[in-house]
Each structure stands twice: as C-alpha cells, then as structure tokens.
Amino acid sequence: MTKLGFRRSFAGLSIELRDFIQAELFSWILIFLFLDYNISGAIFSSNWYQYTVNIVEFASSDFFILIGWVVCIWRLLLGGARRINSRAFVLAIIFCIASIITSQQLLPALMALFALWIWVSGGQNSRAAAAIMFAMSSRLLWSHLIFNAFSREIVDVDTFFVGKAVVFAVKGAEVHENIVRVPSGHSIAIMEGCSSFANVASSLLGWVIFSKIERAAWCRRDIYVGVAIVITQVFLNVVRIFLMAQSLGYYEYWHNGLGSQFYVFIAAASVVIISVNGSKWAGRS
Numbered sequence: 001m002t003k004l005g006f007r008r009s010f011a012g013l014s015i016e017l018r019d020f021i022q023a024e025l026f027s028w029i030l031i032f033l034f035l036d037y038n039i040s041g042a043i044f045s046s047n048w049y050q051y052t053v054n055i056v057e058f059a060s061s062d063f064f065i066l067i068g069w070v071v072c073i074w075r076l077l078l079g080g081a082r083r084i085n086s087r088a089f090v091l092a093i094i095f096c097i098a099s100i101i102t103s104q105q106l107l108p109a110l111m112a113l114f115a116l117w118i119w120v121s122g123g124q125n126s127r128a129a130a131a132i133m134f135a136m137s138s139r140l141l142w143s144h145l146i147f148n149a150f151s152r153e154i155v156d157v158d159t160f161f162v163g164k165a166v167v168f169a170v171k172g173a174e175v176h177e178n179i180v181r182v183p184s185g186h187s188i189a190i191m192e193g194c195s196s197f198a199n200v201a202s203s204l205l206g207w208v209i210f211s212k213i214e215r216a217a218w219c220r221r222d223i224y225v226g227v228a229i230v231i232t233q234v235f236l237n238v239v240r241i242f243l244m245a246q247s248l249g250y251y252e253y254w255h256n257g258l259g260s261q262f263y264v265f266i267a268a269a270s271v272v273i274i275s276v277n278g279s280k281w282a283g284r285s
Contacts, residue, residue, distance in 0.1 A: 025092050026118055026129070027073045032096050033111060064206040064271075068136045071209050072129040075216065076118070079125035091117070108141035128216040135208040143201040147192075154197050159190045161238045166245050173245075180245045188245050196237040203233045203271045210275035215283055225278030232270050236263065 095117075098110055115133030118126050147154060155178060163175035172183035181187035207229050211222060240263050244251040253259040 024077075025088065026076045026121075026126070029092055029095055029114065030069060030072055030076070033107070033114065063268075064202055064209060065136055065139065068132050068205065068209050071213055072132050075125045075129040075132070075212060076122075078216075079122050079129075088121075105141075108137040111140075112137040112142075124216040128212040131208055131218075132212055135205045139201050139205045143197070147195075147197050151192050151195070154195050155190060155192055158195050158234075158237065158241065161234070162190060162241045162245065165238060165242045169242075170246070182245060182247075184247065186245070186247050186251070188241070188251060190241060194237075194241055196234045199233045199237055199267055200230050203229050203267070206268070206271040207275045210272060211279045214276065214279035219282045221282035222279070225274065225282055228278060229271055229274050232274060233267060236267050236270065 095110070095114060111133055115130040115137065118133065119130035159175070159178045159180075163180055166173045166180050166182065167175060170182050174181045178190045179187055180190065204226060207226050211218075211225070240254050240259075243259075244254045254263065
C-alpha cells in the first residue's frame with residue numbers, strides 16, 4: 001500500500017509538471033530573484049528602518065529596474081502555453097538555490113545566465129523578457145565594471161563638453177584638467193559622480209523596457225532611438241554642470257537643492273517620451 005501510494009503521488013506530480021507552463025515557471029523564478037535581490041536583506045538586517053530607507057532610495061533613484069521586473073513577467077506570460085519537462089523544473093530549483101547562496105553583488109551575473117536561458121527557450125515574447133533581464137543585469141553589474149575600468153576617459157568626455165560650453169559662454173573662463181573656473185573665482189571639479197555614464201546606463205535600460213512594452217521584436221531603426229536617448233542624457237547632464245559652474249548659488253541649487261530633483265525628473269521623463277514615441281516610429285514600415 002505504501003509503495004502504491006508513493007507511485008500514485010509521484011504520477012500525480014508528473015501530471016502537475018506537464019500542466020505547468022514554461023511562462024509560469026520563468027515568472028516564479030523572476031519573482032524569486034526580485035525578492036532575493038531587493039527584500040531578503042531585511043531578514044538578516046538589525047536595522048529594519050535603515051533597510052526600508054535603502055529600498056525607498058533604490059526605488060526612487062532607479063525606478064526603471066522596478067518597472068523592468070513587471071514587464072519581464074508580463075512578456076513571459078504572453079509567450080504562450082509551452083509545456084516544461086522535469087529537467088527544466090530541476091534547473092529552476094538550482095537557479096533559486098544559487099540565488100540564495102550568491103552574494104547580492106554577484107546576483108546580476110546570475111540574472112544574465114537566467115536571461116540566456118529564457119532567450120534560448122522561447123519565442124519573441126520570451127526574448128523580449130530576456131532583453132530586459134540582460135539590460136537590468138548590465139545596469140546593476142556590468143556598467144559598474146565598465147565605468148571602473150574607463151572612469152578617467154569617461155569623465156574627460158564630460159569635462160570636454162562642459163569646458164567648451166563654459167569657455168564659449170563666459171568670457172575669461174578657464175579649464176584645467178577636470179577643473180572649470182569662471183572669472184568670479186568660483187570653480188568646480190568634475191568628478192566621477194558628475195559623469196553622464198550612470199544616467200546613460202539607466203536611460204538605456206528604460207529604452208529597452210519601453211521598447212519591449214511597445215512590441216516584442218526589435219527593428220533596425222530602434223538603434224536610432226537608443227542613440228537619441230544617449231545624446232539627450234549627455235546634453236542634459238552637460239547643461240546641469242554648465243549651470244553649476246556659473247556661481248556658488250547655482251551650484252547649490254543644481255547639485256543639492258530643488259534643481260537636482262528637477263533634473264532627475266526631466267532626465268527620466270525624456271527617456272519615457274523618446275522611448276515610447278521612438279519605438280512607435282521605429283516600428284512603422
């Protein structure tokens with residue numbers, strides 16, 4: 001009786017696995033990865049208030065990532081009712097276990113591997129979700145590695161544009177290495193934190209997300225939309241630093257005051273507007 005009952009229960013499990021579609025499996029893994037990356041730290045945190053503050057700051061500073069999780073699941077569920085086998089179910093468990101034992105800093109690398117699995121396992125909707133996962137992984141990990149390797153060169157690009165603009169607009173202004181000085185004696189140093197690179201990385205993630213909301217497949221003209229977003233972000237950052245170089249009051253307003261929040265809003269809004277309208281334009285035959 002015991003063996004028969006075990007076989008029946010095992011057969012029932014097999015039926016459940018056959019009825020479990022691939023989109024649901026991938027969606028549950030995505031939810032697990034999201035919880036592991038954003039919430040699991042609270043379990044081991046001795047300061048719940050500070051951890052909550054960190055989560056709120058993360059959500060407000062890069063809300064494109066939060067939107068990305070939702071759009072990924074939505075695209076996966078649109079992918080159709082492709083069945084899974086026991087091998088895929090076991091691989092899903094391995095992914096979840098690996099995410100638990102992997103440090104938060106390396107979890108984006110695991111996200112990239114999961115995106116590769118999604119890419120090779122499904123159709124256009126699954127590949128759209130995979131593209132978003134790749135973009136999120138790049139924003140959370142790979143972009144930081146690239147910036148650390150080429151930070152000096154990236155800052156030099158920002159300094160070049162800002163310096164040219166200030167020297168052209170303010171008579172007697174000077175630029176020495178990464179320091180911009182105006183005749184009044186006010187000067188600013190353009191550092192890594194002032195670089196356009198972080199904004200470009202976040203804006204490209206937003207571009208991928210809103211492009212995949214519009215349609216699953218890529219078009220050749222999508223690249224022009226991405227280039228337009230990069231140029232816009234660099235331009236907005238150069239304008240902000242240009243204004244900060246004018247005087248101490250301007251610096252305080254655009255670096256620490258209301259102007260900094262206004263800049264973040266304009267930068268994010270430009271990504272949404274260009275991505276949505278640009279994706280519609282790119283998709284027209």
